[in-house]
Amino acid sequence: MARSLDGLVLSPVADQAPGQVGTRTRFTYHEQKGVIWADYAGGDVVRGHLVGTRTGDRLDFRYIQLKQDGTTSSGHCVSTVVHLADGRVRLEECWEWESQEGSGTSVVEELMT
Template identity: 80%
Template sequence: MAARSLDGLVMAPVEDQAPGQVGTRTRFTYHEQDGVIRASYAGGDVVRGELVGTRAGDVLDFRYVQLKTDGETASGHCVSEVVELPDGRIRLLETWEWESRPGKGTSVVEQVTS
C-alpha cells in the first residue's frame, strides 16, 4: 500500500551533505496531486530550489534546480523511496546525481513536525 500524500508536508535532511549543498537547515515544502509532485526549498547555503516530477506508488522521480548563496546554480536528478515511520511521519530515502556538474550520492529527509 502506498504511503500517504506528501501534499503540504515540510521535510528536512537528517544530516548535512557536503559544504555548500542542502543541509539540516534546508526546508522542503512538498505538494502532490494526481501523481505529480513538486517542492520549493531554501535554507542554509541554498537561496532557493525547486523540484518537480512524478510519483508512482512509493517512488518519486524528479529533477531539481537550485541557487546557492554564492550565486552558483546547479541541477540534477533524484529517485526517492517514500517510507512511513512508526510515529506516522514520512521519510524519503534519496538517490541523487548532479546533471550540471560531477557528483552523486544518497541522502535521507524526514517530515518536520515542529
C-alpha cells in the same frame, strides 16, 4: 493507500557537502494526481525547486537550485517514500548532479509539528 506528500515540510537528517542542502534546508512538498513538486531553501541554498512524478512509493524528479555564492546547479533524484512508526514520512534518496560531477544518497524526514 499511500499518504500524500501535499503540504508536508521535510528536512535532511544530516548535512551534505559544503554548499549543498543541509539540516537547515526546508522542503515544502505538493502532490496532485501523481505529480510532485517542492520549493526549498535554507542554509547554503537561497532557493530551490523540484518537479517530478510519484508512482506508489517511488518519486522521480529533477531539481535546480541557487546557492548563496550565486551559482546554480541541477540534478536528478529517485526517492523511496518510507512511513515511520511515529506517522511521519521519510524519503530515502539517490541523487546525481547533471550540471556538475557527483552523486550520493540522502535522507529527508517530515518535521514534527
